[in-house]
Amino acid sequence: DAKTTQPNSMESNEEEPVHLPCNHSTISGTDYIHWYRQLPSQGPEYVIHGLTSNVNNRMASLAIAEDRKSSTLILHRATLRDAAVYYCILRDYTNAGKSTFGDGTTLTVKP
């Protein structure tokens, strides 16, 4: 299974943009890139996903490198409620059975 690598932790100031990176150098052509976040005492929550093109939704934007070996989750204006652990995972569209999570990035938002 292709693996992802993320920084252990990042800090941001409230109301500033946050760019969370993810490396997936062994990504295959059939892997979708998914992002989830986990707030304290809760299950992971879906944020966004994409295959090749950049994606936007009400929560965030996903920028995917042209070679697809890395991606960046962009929170346009961080709030205190965005403090969470963010996970980048790959889901194969031909065999979505296995979903491997890494350790994720702990985002701290300072007021």
Place this chain on the structure above:
Amino acid sequence: EAQVTQNPRYLITVTGKKLTVTCSQNMNHEYMSWYRQDPGLGLRQIYYSMNVEVTDKGDVPEGYKVSRKEKRNFPLILESPSPNQTSLYFCASSLSRTLSGDSPLHFGNGTRLTVT
């Protein structure tokens, strides 16, 4: 409300006493999966099911059983729990059209299990 429901939220048991953690989803999802989360080890997949009567092992299946007799339910069974199965467990589901990975995972709120 669309959701994945796990029960119980908290469970304390003793070594060797069989237990079942239930998971139910109301979104008509084909795919369901169980994960355990331990400090420093992230989320590790235990078992998954692509559809009714179809289950397969994840990365850490030892000591666990699952069944998928109907689409909405995917119970996790520990036949003889041991202390190393003390963990936080999450159930997840997704709509899976023809094995597509283009389907977000929806997670339950977790079950914290302690085995003494």
